[in-house]
Amino acid sequence: MTLDGKHALVTGGGSGIGLAIARALAGAGAEVTITGRRGDVLDAAAGGGLHPLVMDVTDEGAVVAGIAAAVAARGPVQICIPNAGIAEGRALHKTDTAFWRQIMATNLDGAFFTIRECLTGMRQTDWGRTIAISSIAGLKGLKGAAAYSASKHGMIGLIRSLSEDYLGTPLTFNAICPGYVDTEIVTRNAASIAQRAGVSPDEARAMMTSANRHNRLIAPEEVARAVLWLCGPGSQSVNGQTIEIAGGQV
Structure with a gap:
């Protein structure tokens, strides 16, 4: 499999799951824009096909400008990986509005802004993959993590709706739902x-x-390999799906 000539964008790409995905995509030939809020972390990860872009996914203007700059530098984004997120639990009766909005702004609004801006160019191409990094919390409620679970359920709803919108086109939309990753x-x-x-x-x-x-x-590289599979030949009929990486049935 080769992704030569493809431009990928991974939010939260400077560490953890995002960095593992970015390195796997670059290893397959893609030019990868990695985004995050911490420039020093991104700079440390850059090189070998990884290009840093400081961008806060909760800031709509920053996402619009950031993705436009990445497209100007490397062409339309054809592999969109909304990965940036906050994983923090809190009992609902202890959840104030500020905490709720912080979780939603990062996990759900950030995915929405990122996908929307990437689609502007992706829709004009002959191939595209959007792979959201959700969670098993997007498939079942996690005890003590109502806000987080709701945000990840929302991400899956977004992906499933987009898969219906673009049926019959060369664009697919899927979500990966890991359990606890190291x-x-x-x-x-x-x-x-x-x-x-x-x-x-x-x-x-x-x-x-x-x-x-x-x-x-779970090793971050296990999630990265699933992303590569969804970008590889023979994956074009996998659309609107939730790929569970949890060591067993969820």
Whole structure:
């Protein structure tokens, strides 16, 4: 498989799942724009086909201008990966409006802005893939994470609607739904869970690990390989789907 000549854009592409996806796409020949809020993180990840772009997905104007600049530099985005997100739990009765809006603005509004702006150029091409990084929380409610679960359910609804809008075209829209992935987010959440539950960080990490059906954390590269499959030959009939990477049935 080759993605030579294709321009991919990965939000939250400077670390974790996003960086693994960006490197996999670049390894297959794509020129990859990686976005995020921290320029130092993006610069450290850049090179080898990865091009940094400081962009806050919660800021509509920044997304419009940022993607326009990326398109001007590398052509229409034909592989759109809305990946940037916040994974943080909070009981609903402790959820204030500011927290709710922060989760929605990043996870759902950010995906909407990103996909919309990428589609402007993608619709004029002969091939395109939009692959949203959702979560198993987009398929079932996670205890103590109502806002996060709602945002990921919304992302899947967006993807499914777009797949219907573009049926019969060379564009497909799918969502990948991982369980707990071995990234810095899990490390941060372990500390938060430990504090709330009165357990050690190692015990909190074990709780997340055991939530995956195969009782291990998922490697970011496993998610990246699924993205490559959805961009590869023979994937054109996979459309409007949720690809679960959770070690077993969700």
